[in-house]
Amino acid sequence: MGWLWGSVFMVTMSVSSYHSGHLLADICVRRRAYSWPAIGLVGFGAAGQYGIEALQTTNFVLSGVVQTQGAGSVWQQAFDRSPICQWEWLLVSTAVFAVFLQIPSFGGSLPMKVATAITIVLTVWRVVLPAYLLPAEGRYCHTCYGGQTAASTLSAAANLVFTFGSHAMMPEEVREMVSPAEVHSAYDLAYAIAIPLYVLLGYSGFYVFGIFNSGANFLLNFPDGPPVRALMVASAVFGYLPLSYGSILLFLKVELRLGVLPTDWLRASNGAANRTRGCPPVLFRLVFRCSVLGVYLLLAQMFLGVGLQNVVSLVGAIAICALTFYLPFVMHARIFWAEMTKLRLAWYALNVLFGVGVSVCGIYFTMQDILGQSSAGVFDAACRENAFFLGSAPADAYSCANDTVFYREFYERACVQGDIACSQYGSCYPA
Numbered sequence: 036m037g038w039l040w041g042s043v044f045m046v047t048m049s050v051s052s053y054h055s056g057h058l059l060a061d062i063c064v065r066r067r068a069y070s071w072p073a074i075g076l077v078g079f080g081a082a083g084q085y086g087i088e089a090l091q092t093t094n095f096v097l098s099g100v101v102q103t104q105g106a107g108s109v110w111q112q113a114f115d116r117s118p119i120c121q122w123e124w125l126l127v128s129t130a131v132f133a134v135f136l137q138i139p140s141f142g143g144s145l146p147m148k149v150a151t152a153i154t155i156v157l158t159v160w161r162v163v164l165p166a167y168l169l170p171a172e173g174r175y176c177h178t179c180y181g182g183q184t185a186a187s188t189l190s191a192a193a194n195l196v197f198t199f200g201s202h203a204m205m206p207e208e209v210r211e212m213v214s215p216a217e218v219h220s221a222y223d224l225a226y227a228i229a230i231p232l233y234v235l236l237g238y239s240g241f242y243v244f245g246i247f248n249s250g251a252n253f254l255l256n257f258p259d260g261p262p263v264r265a266l267m268v269a270s271a272v273f274g275y276l277p278l279s280y281g282s283i284l285l286f287l288k289v290e291l292r293l294g295v296l297p298t299d300w301l302r303a304s305n306g307a308a309n310r311t312r313g314c315p316p317v318l319f320r321l322v323f324r325c326s327v328l329g330v331y332l333l334l335a336q337m338f339l340g341v342g343l344q345n346v347v348s349l350v351g352a353i354a355i356c357a358l359t360f361y362l363p364f365v366m367h368a369r370i371f372w373a374e375m376t377k378l379r380l381a382w383y384a385l386n387v388l389f390g391v392g393v394s395v396c397g398i399y400f401t402m403q404d405i406l407g408q409s410s411a412g413v414f415d416a417a418c419r420e421n422a423f424f425l426g427s428a429p430a431d432a433y434s435c436a437n438d439t440v441f442y443r444e445f446y447e448r449a450c451v452q453g454d455i456a457c458s459q460y461g462s463c464y465p466a
Contacts, residue, residue, distance in 0.1 A: 036191045037183045041241070044192045048360070049230050051386050052199040055363035056226075059205050060218045062363075062370055069210030071203075071358070078369040087362070094203050094354030095285040096331075101197075101346050102278040103328070103335040106132055109274070111422040112252050113267040120418035122336055128271070129332045135275040136282055136324050139297035141211045150276040157266075157274050162232055164266055168257050169239050172426070175256075176435040177442055178245035179450035186400040187455055191249075193397025196351030198233070202359040204284045246449060246458045247425055247432070259427040282331075286324050295319055340416035345405050352397030360390025423460035 036044060059074075068074045071091045075083035107125035111117075119127075138146045183191075209218045240248045244256045254263050287297065294309035299316040303309035311319045338346065364383040368375055375383075425432050431439040448457035457463035 036188045036195075038180060038241070040183070040188050040192075041237075044195060045234065045237070047389060048195060048199060049226075051389060052202065052359050053226050053230075055359055055386070056202060056205065056222050057219060058363045058367040059202060060209060060222060062367060063206050063209045064216050064218065066370060068206065069215075070206050074206060074366055074370075078366045090354060090357055091203060092285065092288070094200075094350070094358060095281040097346075097350040097354060098200070098203075098281045099285070099327070099331045100334045100338070101350050102282075103129060103132065103331040104339065104346060106271075106275065106278065107335070108422070109252070109267070110271045111419065112255065113264070113271040115419075115422040115424070121422070122339055122416060125332060125335055125339070129328060131272065132275055132278070133325055133328055135279045136286070136328060137320060138276075138279060138283060139320065140283065140287055141208055141280070142297065144297075150279075153273045154276040157270060160266055161270070162236070164262060165236055165240070165253060165257075168263070169236075169243055172257055173433070174243040175245065175247065175426075175432045177432070177446040177450070178243075178247060179446075180241070180245050182246060182449065182453050182455035184455075186403060189393075189396040190345070190348050190400045190404055192393055193348040193352035193356070193401055196355045196359065196393065196397070197347050199359050200281075200351070200355045202363065203355060204280055207284050207287075244425075246455055247445065249455075249458055255422075255424050255426070256432075257424075257426045258433070259424040282324075282327070286320070286327065289323070290320065293319075337414055339414075341405050345401055348397055348401040349405075352394050352401060356390050356394035356397070360393065361387040364390075419460075425460070 062074055062077070063069055066074075066077050068077050072084045072088045075085075075087035077083075079086075103125065106128035107121055110124040110128045111119070111121050114124075135150060138144065138150060141147065209215050212218060236253070240253055240256070248256055252267075254267060257263050290297070293311055294303070294305055295311055295316050296303070296305060296309075298304070299309075301315050301317060303311075303316055309316075364386045368380065368383050425441065425445070432441045432445075434441070436442070444463065445457060448454055448463050454463065
């Protein structure tokens with residue numbers, strides 16, 4: 036989005052999502068509405084309940100497809116010397132993904148505790164390594180910061196929305212807290228840590244790498260070496276827990292209605308309330324969840340040629356915008372109308388207009404980009420996507436010579452000719 040509009044959207048989304056998260060928490064705690072459908076019911080009756088149920092489910096399904104695609108992309112990036120194509124890596128990543136999706140619920144089970152510990156280690160590692168490499172390796176000798184268009188900016192804004200997607204499952208997470216009222220202080224702490232780090236690495240990365248930092252993996256801008264490769268491999272093998280949250284919540288929607296409790300394994304403890312006809316709960320979860328994952332895999336393979344960034348933008352524009360940037364304000368105003376002042380209503384309305392605007396523009400420009408691609412056919416994708424170290428040979432990005440592959444195939448086309456799409460491997464440079 037460039038320096039100016041990137042800053043505008045980052046600040047606006049951070050402020051809006053921070054406030055909307057507190058509004059969601061306020062509804063959950065004060066009205067004891069511990070799910071999005073329950074919030075819809077309190078605010079707009081049965082119509083609100085079913086409407087938000089459909090929107091939230093759509094979000095989880097689309098996000099599941101994105102995350103299935105993304106996991107395959109991470110595997111290809113980690114093992115980029117392998118002759119395996121990205122559609123084949125999807126099969127590998129889906130098999131590993133299936134293991135994490137067997138975690139029964141958000142509650143403090145042993146699998147969730149182990150997966151959370153691994154995720155914390157990976158998260159710290161993912162922050163510390165770039166923080167060291169950025170000053171140690173320095174910036175590209177040839178880089179630029181312009182070339183953005185209205186279409187690329189608004190499509191990227193919809194892509195950024197995905198960063199704030201935790202609101203989609205926040206009420207259900209509050210439900211499983213020992214002390215739900217503490218969600219406000221936990222939320223403040225999370226934002227106090229996450230947003231400054233996100234901004235620091237984002238701005239540093241854009242300064243050092245310019246528009247060549249727009250790919251799916253920040254680490255691909257650094258020279259290929261053991262530290263970077265180790266993190267990429269670890270992320271490919273163990274980095275599934277954050278991808279699992281939405282799908283686990285989707286599974287729980289179905290399982291709880293069928294009486295399959297997350298605390299049950301070989302036998303159902305709720306007798307006739309369990310409607311799976313004597314099937315051991317652990318077996319039902321395995322078959323049901325793997326079946327849904329199979330649907331994710333089919334859709335991910337079908338639309339692989341669309342490009343991961345475009346799919347992320349589309350999901351962000353369609354569902355996450357609603358659940359993060361305007362529905363919390365609408366619901367809070369509706370439920371606590373007696374507390375509303377003119378100033379508060381004006382602020383809520385401003386946030387709603389922003390969220391709806393990003394949603395509509397994001398859908399339009401992302402679809403425009405998808406339809407304009409030559410590789411956007413069904414089950415039609417390049418063998419490799421975003422699996423190329425720009426910071427290493429043969430790109431030789433750190434060399435100041437004008438006869439390198441990086442200068443000819445990337446810099447000249449992206450910066451001199453002004454085609455920002457050429458900043459990524461596979462767009463102009465042969466895949």
